[in-house]
Amino acid sequence: DVKVTQSSRYLVKRTGEKVFLECVQDMDHENMFWYRQDPGLGLRLIYFSYDVKMKEKGDIPEGYSVSREKKERFSLILESASTNQTSMYLCASRGPGLAGPSGANVLTFGAGSRLTVL
């Protein structure tokens, strides 16, 4: 089974601090994603990456950046954290290709990183 590991489960940061959220997957997946989860809003896509050094903006990229220097690692960066970035952040990965009955390309999520910005 694919394992997606988010190293920080809980973080508390101050407004203006730089924050790094790390995500590592162990199945050589090309595609990796960062979502934020807020009550009543579900999961919203921040950024995704379909290859090393490649990145694409999702639906809510403002205030965030990402880094994908190695295939297995996808980092989310908050350059200057703000209180409205307090949220649960979920990383996910997916293998190649589009939909198919094998299910090989569905998202596998990490356990999440709950960030509080004071």
Next chain:
Amino acid sequence: GQQLNQSPQSMFIQEGEDVSMNCTSSSIFNTWLWYKQDPGEGPVLLIALYKAGELTSNGRLTAQFGITRKDSFLNISASIPSDVGIYFCAGRSNDYKLSFGAGTTVTVRA
């Protein structure tokens, strides 16, 4: 991605009950997925649907891909306490991105 309409937003269910939740979209999707998130964990895939009209079961869970390709429902039969959690629907069109519903929070009355 677009927002899916998922309902109900929350539900209290009696142990042993059958329950249902659904998702609708204004756009056509080629894939519908249902995830469950346990407290303090990330979402885990329950069921994946790839064809209009498809009905798929996973234990006590059954999901269907609507004929119009704009909706899906998930049924849980004979609810048990471990069914507690947040259930998310997700739909994919022809690009790489999933659109998620806002979630249905399920709480079971013992």
